[in-house]
Each structure stands twice: as structure tokens, then as C-alpha cells.
Amino acid sequence: MRAGEGAARLSLSVVSVPADPVVLAGLDAYRELRAAQQPTWPDSAALAEVTAELSALPPLVFAGEADALREKIALAQRGEAFLLQGGDCAETFAEATAERIRNKIKTILQMSIVLTYGASMPVVKMGRIAGQYAKPRSSDDETRDGVTLPAFRGDIVNGHAFTPEARIPDPRRLLKAYQTSAATLNLTRAFTMGGFADMRLVHEWNKGFTVTPAYRTYEGVASEIDRAIRFMAAAGADFDALRTVDFYAGHEGLLLDYERPLTRIDSRTGLPYTCSAHFLWIGERTRDLTGAHVDFFSRVHNPIGVKLGPTTSPDDAVRLMDALNPDGTPGRLTFITRMGAGRIRDALPAIVERVAADGRPVLWVSDPMHGNTITSSNGYKTRRFADVIDEVRGFFEVHNALGTIPGGVHVELTGDDVTEVLGGAEEIDDLGLEQRYETLVDPRLNHAQSLEMAFLVAEMLRERTAR
Numbered sequence: 082m083r084a085g086e087g088a089a090r091l092s093l094s095v096v097s098v099p100a101d102p103v104v105l106a107g108l109d110a111y112r113e114l115r116a117a118q119q120p121t122w123p124d125s126a127a128l129a130e131v132t133a134e135l136s137a138l139p140p141l142v143f144a145g146e147a148d149a150l151r152e153k154i155a156l157a158q159r160g161e162a163f164l165l166q167g168g169d170c171a172e173t174f175a176e177a178t179a180e181r182i183r184n185k186i187k188t189i190l191q192m193s194i195v196l197t198y199g200a201s202m203p204v205v206k207m208g209r210i211a212g213q214y215a216k217p218r219s220s221d222d223e224t225r226d227g228v229t230l231p232a233f234r235g236d237i238v239n240g241h242a243f244t245p246e247a248r249i250p251d252p253r254r255l256l257k258a259y260q261t262s263a264a265t266l267n268l269t270r271a272f273t274m275g276g277f278a279d280m281r282l283v284h285e286w287n288k289g290f291t292v293t294p295a296y297r298t299y300e301g302v303a304s305e306i307d308r309a310i311r312f313m314a315a316a317g318a319d320f321d322a323l324r325t326v327d328f329y330a331g332h333e334g335l336l337l338d339y340e341r342p343l344t345r346i347d348s349r350t351g352l353p354y355t356c357s358a359h360f361l362w363i364g365e366r367t368r369d370l371t372g373a374h375v376d377f378f379s380r381v382h383n384p385i386g387v388k389l390g391p392t393t394s395p396d397d398a399v400r401l402m403d404a405l406n407p408d409g410t411p412g413r414l415t416f417i418t419r420m421g422a423g424r425i426r427d428a429l430p431a432i433v434e435r436v437a438a439d440g441r442p443v444l445w446v447s448d449p450m451h452g453n454t455i456t457s458s459n460g461y462k463t464r465r466f467a468d469v470i471d472e473v474r475g476f477f478e479v480h481n482a483l484g485t486i487p488g489g490v491h492v493e494l495t496g497d498d499v500t501e502v503l504g505g506a507e508e509i510d511d512l513g514l515e516q517r518y519e520t521l522v523d524p525r526l527n528h529a530q531s532l533e534m535a536f537l538v539a540e541m542l543r544e545r546t547a548r
């Protein structure tokens with residue numbers, strides 16, 4: 082920081098800049114547009130009460146943190162960092178326990194160390210965490226044994242139990258989502274800032290997990306890192322920077338009755354930020370260019386992602402840039418492609434070419450989960466680990482061929498030893514899924530599969546940086 086800059090920033094932080102009334106009014110423009118995938122709340126008075134209460138509660142993140150993430154995403158856009166985003170398909174209130182959160186954070190830290198060490202690349206770490214409670218669904222209802230009820234739309238909307246009462250959308254769940262997100266974020270910050278994420282504890286993060294081939298490979302990497310750290314310490318290096326890590330929270334910005342009340346004016350700049358998370362993404366089912374979600378997120382200043390499925394045209398991508406990042410601000414826009422292993426190599430190139438020709442920066446991230454969902458012979462919603470890896474490989478191949486940057490991965494995972502995804506070194510098969518299938522919506526990589534994926538992606542990243 083140059084002399085004088087500090088003083089300027091300080092004065093911004095103590096003088097509160099009011100929002101422009103036009104900007105403020107714009108935040109509600111989405112209400113006139115079609116908002117896909119929203120629940121129909123039966124009790125509108127209760128909804129009004131809850132949203133008023135949410136509007137008065139403190140923000141969960143600070144706008145300055147979202148700015149810092151935007152700068153890191155800008156680095157990743159230039160190939161100087163790699164984004165790792167992981168977490169549950171659908172977080173649940175019941176599983177916001179210290180142990181589950183710790184396992185998830187440990188898993189992401191381990192993956193990140195594998196990527197950093199394997200590819201000598203800084204990793205921007207982000208969870209699908211502390212707010213990933215709203216789910217878009219393919220169908221509005223669900224039928225079991227001839228009984229049809231409204232679909233489960235995530236813990237923030239209704240209950241998963243298959244009873245008429247549980248499936249009624251209940252606005253009080255918005256408050257529970259806020260509280261559970263606050264608690265999750267608090268513990269995440271404690272873990273990542275309080276010494277638990279210290280790189281000198283690389284071995285500790287592996288403890289408590291089942292011993293698998295990936296566990297052993299990780300132990301090897303951790304020992305090498307240990308040795309390198311001891312060498313540097315002996316040489317007099319100062320390791321304060323290794324004590325903490327920056328860890329960001331992201332979720333799908335789906336439920337506008339939650340995101341709007343948590344959108345606040347940054348007192349430093351007078352600009353709006355959605356303070357439920359650092360990073361919000363718009364899903365494949367809600368990225369309609371004339372819809373409510375694109376309009377709403379075009380008006381806030383967080384870094385924003387958009388999922389791009391196989392039906393995306395190059396024109397769609399450019400129009401999304403026009404809407405969400407007209408000025409080409411570095412770090413503002415991330416495209417998360419989720420094409421399916423069988424389609425990525427055909428569907429992605431035309432989109433990437435068009436966006437690259439446009440010149441405004443985007444971060445290209447691969448979600449190798451959502452285009453590869455299948456049903457197992459015994460009826461489980463699952464994915465094949467091999468397909469997941471193949472989609473990431475296809476993603477790297479396309480970018481390498483076009484000279485663009487494959488800048489990150491976005492993965493559904495958990496730190497627990499669940500059996501939801503087929504394959505991996507433990508070779509989970511259809512019957513194996515029955516052992517510990519716990520997800521309420523989509524199948525997640527378990528701890529071992531997540532580590533295994535990190536080793537494979539590190540190789541792809543190393544090949545890319547060596548080119």
C-alpha cells in the first residue's frame with residue numbers, strides 16, 4: 082500500500098456513504114419479473130414478518146470480504162490462482178454440527194493443499210456452505226406409493242419428511258437458515274483463523290478419517306510438506322502467514338425472499354452487497370436473461386457465478402456478461418460449466434471461443450457433478466466417479482486447446498464416509514450405495530473420493546502450468 086492510500090481507505094470506513102435512491106429502488110425491480118423455482122408461501126403475513134426481521138439482523142459477511150474474494154477470482158481468471166469450491170448439494174439444519182462442519186473444512190483444506198503442493202498454485206478456498214439451503218427441483222411435486230406431495234425444496238423452505246405437514250413451505254425456516262448459517266460461518270471462521278488451518282498441521286487434517294489409498298497418498302504429501310517447512314524454519318523463515326487461511330462462503334442465490342432482506346448497503350461506498358455470503362451463483366434453472374435472478378444479482382456487487390448447462394448458446398453467455406458484468410470488472414463473473422462428461426468436449430468450445438473473443442474477463446470453473454447424474458440399478462440417484470473426473474479432464478482439454486484458463490472446480494462433497502457416488506479407489510458399486518446413502522438431494526463425493534479427485538486435478542493443473 083502506498084503512503085496516503087491507507088488514510089483514504091480509513092476515511093471511507095468511518096464516513097458512511099448513503100445509497101443512491103435509484104440504486105435502492107432498483108433492488109426491488111426483480112419483483113416485477115418472473116422468479117423461477119420459488120415456493121408458494123401459504124402464509125403471506127408470516128412471510129412479511131420474517132423478511133422484516135431478517136432485514137434488521139446483522140449481515141453475515143462484510144462487503145470488504147466480498148471485494149477481497151473478487152480480487153482473488155481476478156487472479157484465478159489470469160491463471161495465477163485456482164478456485165476450489167466444495168460442499169453439500171443441500172446443507173441441512175440437523176447436520177450443522179461441529180463434527181460435520183469440521184470434516185468438511187478439513188476435506189477442503191486437504192484438497193487445497195494437494196492442489197497447491199501438486200501444482201505450485203495458490204488455491205482460493207470456498208465452501209458451498211453457510212447458506213446452501215434452497216434447492217431448485219425438476220418437479221414441483223414428488224410421488225411415493227401413489228401419494229403426491231410438494232417436492233422438498235431445501236431446509237430453508239420445507240421439511241424433507243414425506244408428510245403433508247412437513248412439505249408445507251414455512252417462512253420461519255428463513256430465520257432458522259440465517260441462524261444456522263451464522264453458526265456455521267462462525268465455526269468456519271474459528272477453524273480457519275484460529276490456528277486449526279495452520280499449514281504446519283497438514284498431518285492433523287488427515288486424522289480421524291478412514292484409512293484408504295487416498296488417505297495414504299495424502300500422508301506422503303503431508304510428510305513432504307512437513308519436511309519442506311522444517312527446512313525453511315531451520316533456514317530462518319517466518320511462518321506467520323501459514324497460520325490462517327482465507328476461506329469464503331458461497332451458495333446458490335435462489336430464494337429471493339432470503340437474499341433480498343440480507344442485501345445491504347456498504348457503508349464505505351454506498352453500494353449494495355448481498356451479505357448472506359461472499360459469493361452467490363445463479364443456477365442452471367434460474368439464469369433466464371429476463372428473469373428475476375439475473376436482474377437482482379446484476380445490481381449487487383458481490384462476485385457472482387452462473388451455472389451453464391449443455392443448452393447454453395454462445396449468445397446466452399455474452400448476454401449474461403452484458404447483464405452481470407457490462408464493464409468487464411475483473412473477478413466479478415464466474416461461469417460454472419456443468420455439461421456432462423459426454424458433452425463437455427462438444428458443447429464448451431463454441432461458448433469459450435465467443436467469450437474469449439468478447440474480451441471481458443470471466444473465471445471458467447468446472448462443476449463435474451450436475452451433468453452426470455444417473456439412477457443406479459437399485460434406484461439411487463448417483464454419479465460415477467469416472468464420469469466426474471472425465472468431465473474435469475474434458476474441461477481442461479477444451480481450455481488447453483483454446484489457450485484459455487481452466488480456473489477452478491466446483492464440487493458436491495462431504496467430509497464423511499458416505500456412499501453416494503459410484504467408483505473411486507474403494508470401488509463403490511450399486512449395492513455399496515446402500516451402506517451409507519445420506520444426501521437429501523444429490524450424491525456427494527465422500528472424503529476419500531474428494532482427496533482422490535484433488536490428486537487427479539493437481540495432475541491436470543500441473544500439465545497446464547507446465548505447457
Ligand SMILES: O=C[C@H](O)[C@H](O)COP(=O)(O)O
Nearest residue numbers: 170216217218219220522523
Ligand atoms: O442440486 C441440483 C438440483 O437441485 C437437483 O439436482 C435437482 O434434483 P431433482 O432433479 O431431483 O429435482
Ligand SMILES: C=C(OP(=O)(O)O)C(=O)O
Nearest residue numbers: 170364365366388419451
Ligand atoms: C442446483 C444446482 O446445480 P445446477 O443449477 O447446475 O443444476 C446445484 O449446484 O446444486
Ligand SMILES: [Mn+2]
Nearest residue numbers: 170493522523
Ligand atoms: Mn446438487
